[in-house]
Amino acid sequence: MYGLMINELKNVLVAFICTWGLQLLTGITVRNPLTLLYFALFWILGRCKKNEKYDDKKGKMADILWGAASIILSGSVTFFIGRKAVLGFDSGLFRLVGILIIFAGMFLVFVRLKDLPSLIKNIFSKDYSFLAVKGMMQEEKSRKELPFSDLKVLGISAVICFLCYLPYFLYEYPGIMTADSLVQYEQIIGVTPWSNHHPVAHTLVISFFYKLGLAVTGDINKAISFYTVAQMIFMSLCCGAVVLRVKRIVGGIVAPVLSLIFFALVPFNAVFAVTLWKDVPFAGIVMLTGCLLVDMAQKDRGVWSDLIMLFVLLVLLSLFRSNGWYAFLLCIPFMLYFYRDNLIKIAVMVAASVLAVIIIKGPVMTSAGVIQPDFTESLSLPLQQVARVLVNDRALSDEDMELITDVIDTTYIHELYAPDFADNIKELVRAGHPEVIENNKGTYLGLWLTLFAKYPADYIKAWFDLVGGYVYTDFPYDVGNVDGIMANDHGLVPTPLIGGKAVIKGKEILIKLGSFVPIYGMLWCAGAYTWLVIFALIAVLKNGRNKKLAVIMILQAAMIATLLVAAPVIDFRYEYAVVMLMPLTVSICVIIKSEKTAKEY
Incomplete structure (x- = not known):
């Protein structure tokens, strides 16, 4: 009953190992979008393989020869390139595991590339039957349910x-x-x-x-x-x-x-x-x-x-x-x-x-x-964008510069500005005169729009550096890496x-x-x-x-x-x-x- 599902799981596992081997070999992070493309490619190639049947001795011999060539190629790639790719690991055990993953991944990559001509042929002939899930759908109808209320x-x-x-x-x-x-x-x-x-x-x-x-x-x-x-x-x-x-x-x-x-x-x-x-x-x-x-x-x-x-x-x-x-x-x-x-x-x-x-x-x-949050708290992005223009030493009119200096002291803005963290600039505003912005919202909106028209690239880059990780996957940041109670004077x-x-x-x-x-x-x-x-x-x-x-x-x-x-x-x-x-x-x-x-x- 679960035969199709087991085969699909095997296909997914092989595609995953291919992806992992390539990811380590090429040195990209696990959040790089290329890992998804790798996985999709080798998953699709695995489905193509299901449609390929060799009943004659010539076909079986071709598979054996391709497998032998894959072992040689994957071993060579691992030896000459893979060894260097795992040097970044601190642990010797992790380096050994990395080498094994690269070898296994590259072997399965070469094995699956044998089906690439079949995939290309099907794409050009607009035959996508290898992606069909009819059998799985039929099986889905007869599957068991959880035996609980x-x-x-x-x-x-x-x-x-x-x-x-x-x-x-x-x-x-x-x-x-x-x-x-x-x-x-x-x-x-x-x-x-x-x-x-x-x-x-x-x-x-x-x-x-x-x-x-x-x-x-x-x-x-x-x-x-x-x-x-x-x-x-x-x-x-x-x-x-x-x-x-x-x-x-x-x-x-x-x-x-x-x-x-x-x-x-x-x-x-x-x-x-x-x-x-x-x-x-x-x-x-x-x-x-x-x-x-x-x-x-x-x-x-x-x-x-x-x-x-x-x-x-x-x-x-x-x-x-x-x-x-x-x-x-x-x-x-x-x-x-x-x-x-x-x-x-x-x-x-x-x-x-x-x-x-x-x-x-x-x-x-x-x-x-x-007490409600101050107005400055809601200005993370625009403050960061204007600060980026200042940090890049762009030309500003005397009027625009006067509006900025009415709010902040720009002396240390180069040292304080952090592309991926807005709190420094917000605190700089709070240390100055945030009430000027709050009492003249229209004027400072005009300033923001004026600088945007002059330096759109700075604005876009400031936006991407600050919040781009919410739309682009390959950004470095910790997740769940917190421990204990921060040092305090309250006895906690x-x-x-x-x-x-x-x-x-x-x-x-x-x-x-x-x-x-x-x-x-x-x-x-x-x-x-x-x-x-x-x-x-x-x-x-x-x-x-x-x-x-x-x-x-x-x-x-x-x-x-x-x-x-x-x-x-x-x-x-x-x-x-x-x-x-x-x-x-x-x-x-x-x-x-x-x-x-x-x-x-």
């Missing part, structure tokens, strides 16, 4: 995720706290005033569990662990909810199990689950929103209970990250259009959500003394419950695999998810029967769009909400492809 799928998935996150919690006990986390903690204990710079809604949640833990244990470190465990449970349940929707949408065993593997075993999910960042619960809220939108899209008429839940989720979406609020606003026209068969109910829900957020962010926070210290060299080394290897293994490395790359969202949105709008599902991708695209115009740095966690909704997004595309293929065959 919906509630059990959700519960089992959540428990598995929680158990997989638990070792990280024990190692990072009471949780990972960076500078952002400590700023929120200082608000909770009253050292600094409450601020919505880091969403106050998230700070309040931390405060609730922290004070609960403090009341129970009397220890500030143990109290922090109460929030960490609560976050782990919440994220595990959100993962279970997505796995359940994948089961409902795609069916079978493979898709929901793969989704569960992604959530439970990809290490950055465990690291984020025990890190006190707003991005983590925000991702869970987005996951639940996506699940609810799927449920609503599959119903013929609007249900008020769904609409009330969507109201709650959209308000939370808007309060847990500032770009969540802007993404929601961008999605409103599309929600009204795609759900126009329930236009009145949707319009009421949307209006109520917007009104609630405005009231909470306005009068409620003001009366509570909550990391107190691991498990440890030792084996644990430390194991975690280090698991994190580093994302920068060592091709294809898998794309899971650690924000830009890869951006393109998946784009392709998924096109697929739904072009071929999907249920266009309402497009709202899920539009929400993801809106969040990415906010990063492209306002993010202060390339950071995987900023796109984490998009990442965690991806199994659902991909599952929708699988169904669209299945429906299209079923029509064709």
Whole structure:
């Protein structure tokens, strides 16, 4: 029954080894788009091979000779080039493994290149039968389903995720706290005033569990662990909810199990689950929103209970990250259009959500003394672009230069400017006169546009260096490489419950695999998810029967769009909400492809 699937898995494995060998040999990173092209090429060549049959002795002899030649060629390439390609590895074991991967990869590359003429012939004759999945579609109809009820799928998935996150919690006990986390903690204990710079809604949640833990244990470190465990449970349940929707949408065993593997075993999910960042619960809220939108899209008429839940989720979406609020606003026209068969109910829900957020962010926070983020915080990209013009020593008119010096001291701008980090320039503005920009927005918008017209290349380069990693995959940045609690004066210290060299080394290897293994490395790359969202949105709008599902991708695209115009740095966690909704997004595309293929065959 699973014969076709096993053959396809073998084909995928061979294509992966070919890709890995070439990636190491050529010295490109695992996030380089070429790795995807390599994989696609050798996967397609593997499918061509299925159509080639040699029953005569001459054909078998040709295969043997080609195999022998492949061994010689791959050995030569490995010896003369591969040895140098692995010199960058610090470990002798890693160098040996690299050599073996290069040899195996190059051998399979040469073996598969034998089918290149067949591929070229089929392309020129417009015969794409080698890509047909009719047999797999027929098998798909007769496959087994998960032998669990919906509630059990959700519960089992959540428990598995929680158990997989638990070792990280024990190692990072009471949780990972960076500078952002400590700023929120200082608000909770009253050292600094409450601020919505880091969403106050998230700070309040931390405060609730922290004070609960403090009341129970009397220890500030143990109290922090109460929030960490609560976050782990919440994220595990959100993962279970997505796995359940994948089961409902795609069916079978493979898709929901793969989704569960992604959530439970990809290490950055465990690291984020025990890190006190707003991005983590925000991702869970987005996951639940996506699940609810799927449920609503599959119903013929609007249900008020769904609409009330969507109201709650959209308000939370808007309060847990500032770009969540802007993404929601961008999605409103599309929600009204795609759900126009329930236009009145949707319009009421949307209006109520917007009104609630405005009231909470306005009068409620003001009366509570909550400080809002300053205007400078939203100017990461334009400030960086203008700074790039100054750093490049471009010619400016006296009037333009006067507008700039009215705000900042440009003496040390060359030393302070960092192409991939906007906070330095923002702090330079804050140290000067940010109120000048805020009180003369029109004038400084004109300055920004004037310099853009004069030096568009500088603006584009500044944009790409700052946020290009959200659309281009081959950008270097760490993912999940955080540990412990940042040094502080409040008595918060990391107190691991498990440890030792084996644990430390194991975690280090698991994190580093994302920068060592091709294809898998794309899971650690924000830009890869951006393109998946784009392709998924096109697929739904072009071929999907249920266009309402497009709202899920539009929400993801809106969040990415906010990063492209306002993010202060390339950071995987900023796109984490998009990442965690991806199994659902991909599952929708699988169904669209299945429906299209079923029509064709």
